[in-house]
Amino acid sequence: MTNETWGEIREQLQKRVGKNNYTTWIEPLKLSQLKNGVARFEVPTSFFGDWVLRNYGDHIRNHLNAAGQTVDRLEFAVTTGGTVAPVAAAKPVARAKAAPKSRLPDEELPGAPLDSRFTFDSFVVGKPNELAHAAARRVSEGGPVSFNPLFLYGGVGLGKTHLMHAIAHELQTRQPHLRVLYLSAEQFMYRFVQALRERQIMDFKELFRSVDVLMVDDVQFIAGKDSTQEEFFHTFNALVDQNKQIVISADRAPGEIKDLEERIKSRLQCGLVVDLHPTDYELRLGILQQKAEFYREQYKGLKIADGVLEFLAHRITTNVRVLEGALTRLFAFASLVGREITLDLAQDCLADILRASDRKVTIEEIQRKVAEHYNIRLSDMIGPKRLRTIARPRQVAMYLSKQLTPRSLPEIGRRFGGRDHTTIMHGVRRIEELMATDSQLADDLQLLKRLLQA
Numbered sequence: 001m002t003n004e005t006w007g008e009i010r011e012q013l014q015k016r017v018g019k020n021n022y023t024t025w026i027e028p029l030k031l032s033q034l035k036n037g038v039a040r041f042e043v044p045t046s047f048f049g050d051w052v053l054r055n056y057g058d059h060i061r062n063h064l065n066a067a068g069q070t071v072d073r074l075e076f077a078v079t080t081g082g083t084v085a086p087v088a089a090a091k092p093v094a095r096a097k098a099a100p101k102s103r104l105p106d107e108e109l110p111g112a113p114l115d116s117r118f119t120f121d122s123f124v125v126g127k128p129n130e131l132a133h134a135a136a137r138r139v140s141e142g143g144p145v146s147f148n149p150l151f152l153y154g155g156v157g158l159g160k161t162h163l164m165h166a167i168a169h170e171l172q173t174r175q176p177h178l179r180v181l182y183l184s185a186e187q188f189m190y191r192f193v194q195a196l197r198e199r200q201i202m203d204f205k206e207l208f209r210s211v212d213v214l215m216v217d218d219v220q221f222i223a224g225k226d227s228t229q230e231e232f233f234h235t236f237n238a239l240v241d242q243n244k245q246i247v248i249s250a251d252r253a254p255g256e257i258k259d260l261e262e263r264i265k266s267r268l269q270c271g272l273v274v275d276l277h278p279t280d281y282e283l284r285l286g287i288l289q290q291k292a293e294f295y296r297e298q299y300k301g302l303k304i305a306d307g308v309l310e311f312l313a314h315r316i317t318t319n320v321r322v323l324e325g326a327l328t329r330l331f332a333f334a335s336l337v338g339r340e341i342t343l344d345l346a347q348d349c350l351a352d353i354l355r356a357s358d359r360k361v362t363i364e365e366i367q368r369k370v371a372e373h374y375n376i377r378l379s380d381m382i383g384p385k386r387l388r389t390i391a392r393p394r395q396v397a398m399y400l401s402k403q404l405t406p407r408s409l410p411e412i413g414r415r416f417g418g419r420d421h422t423t424i425m426h427g428v429r430r431i432e433e434l435m436a437t438d439s440q441l442a443d444d445l446q447l448l449k450r451l452l453q454a
């Protein structure tokens, strides 16, 4: 067969596998021999050969046969400084099971450093995070993979990163032989782009496919970044195929991440999706007590008056990071001026944080919470569907928007997909009427109000 014919076949393959895959996997293939039904290719690494055989073997064979060649087998050989060593040979119909076998030493894993403070011991468990904590604990035992991926989501500063680091710490202690890779989605993208630039994409793929546990923080970051998403999707699939555990975090549920490809969303939803709810008073107080204990050790002799922690837990409801920051500042300030931490001191020292924490509920938050509560899509809140199962929660959200925000009926109407203010008024009245007779609905509303104002 001439090089020209192989060139034509490659063009057809490009149409079949897409430009990105073509450039990465097909273009570098050198057809070195075609004899006795065996097509032999030269490839840069053994991983490359395995991968092409596994993913594109059938296509290549079919196209060769369609071009008039009789090929029943593909062979791949690595070229190293002129010498050729066979790496993979199999009938394309029998898919090679081989996963990349090479193991790189741990120090070569491009992970982010783990914060030694983020352990399970220092994680305070309460109602809002107990499920996420239990799932994280389960994964950290490192036993057989029971759900893949574990998808943790929740608002800013509610402990997603803390839990992920805790899993990594625990795995390192319990199962030190496992290759655990933790990094942010941004770092994943950075590594990927760097590998593309330096033409080391094979090493990149090999490395990411060689880990036992992959943890990617803040995955919403790759939404809208097409090539990175594509690569992430392949990495994800390759690891799931090998039964390796994946843990992902994001600031919202997979279905709600805009500009994330549908196939990625659906893969992310395949495992266990758990959310970290906004903190409640008890959890905040628990966290403050734990941190205060730590600071009492650090600032020996510093006293904290009764009621201060309760006051902070009551007033600072935004997120745990802000809560922690407030306590750190308070202890540092008190130690500087050599005074006991009293309520007055706290109010003076934290005036800005306390002001910012005066909670303002937004219509978007209301829609999100109500959609979550009734298990409907956020998009249905503003969409046209009239089904009772959707229309009722939508009216609940309209009612809460009127009750909890200073927005006018026309403004609320605009946020509900451009509805007329009379529609909003009707919705609000309907809920008011129903609440009088439907105790379940009244309970729902009470709960939602509490959650939103927490």
Ligand SMILES: Nc1ncnc2c1ncn2[C@@H]1O[C@H](COP(=O)(O)OP(=O)(O)OP(=O)(O)O)[C@@H](O)[C@H]1O
Pocket: 118, 122, 123, 124, 125, 129, 154, 155, 156, 157, 158, 159, 160, 161, 162, 163, 218, 251, 287, 320, 321, 324
């Ligand atoms: N339940 C908890 N117990 C103890 N500390 C907590 C808890 N939840 C959060 N924290 C602390 O709050 C801070 C913020 O948490 P973390 O960084 O894990 O938040 P996150 O959900 O990853 O936020 P982001 O979306 O900003 O990345 C950390 O210092 C963490 O230790």
